[in-house]
Amino acid sequence: MSKVLILDDDADIRNVLRLILESSYEVYSLNNSDSWLQEIHDFNPDVIILDIRLGNLDGIAICKELKSRPETRHIKVILTTAALYDMKPLKKISDGFLEKPFDIDTVVKLVQRICD
Known part of the structure; x- marks a missing residue:
């Protein structure tokens, strides 16, 4: 069974x-x-x-750090945010992007695609 880690400062988003x-x-x-x-x-x-805005942490910096470390670069990262961002540079550093608010089907399909 594949493992998914959710890193978000919003408890409701984590729970959903x-x-x-x-x-x-x-x-x-x-x-x-x-x-x-x-x-x-x-x-x-x-x-x-991975949420881009994490209060005292920067999700983009976390993604870049994970992708730069030999022991974590294999982990697929889906960036997520409700803020407006230019998605082109985000797509270059991550494996997927999920805009908030999101619908259930989009989440399931994106995670399935990345896990397969």
């Missing part, structure tokens, strides 16, 4: 994503914890759904 995905994936969620890197290593996800 968990409910959508937990029937098909092992799901673990984090808020904007300073120990995010250790928790990623401990859970060893196949996919991370």
Whole structure:
């Protein structure tokens, strides 16, 4: 079973994503914890759904760091945000993009595509 880690500072978003995905994936969620890197290593996800705006953390910087480390570069990263961003540069550093608000089918199809 593939593993999905959700890193988002909004508890409601984390809970909704968990409910959508937990029937098909092992799901673990984090808020904007300073120990995010250790928790990623401990859970060893196949996919991370990563909010760009995490309060005191920068999701884009986290994505770049994960993709630059030999031990984490294989992890697929789906960036997500409700803010307006130029998606071209985001698509270059991530494996997918999910705009908030999102619908259930979009989430399921995107995670399935990336996990397969």
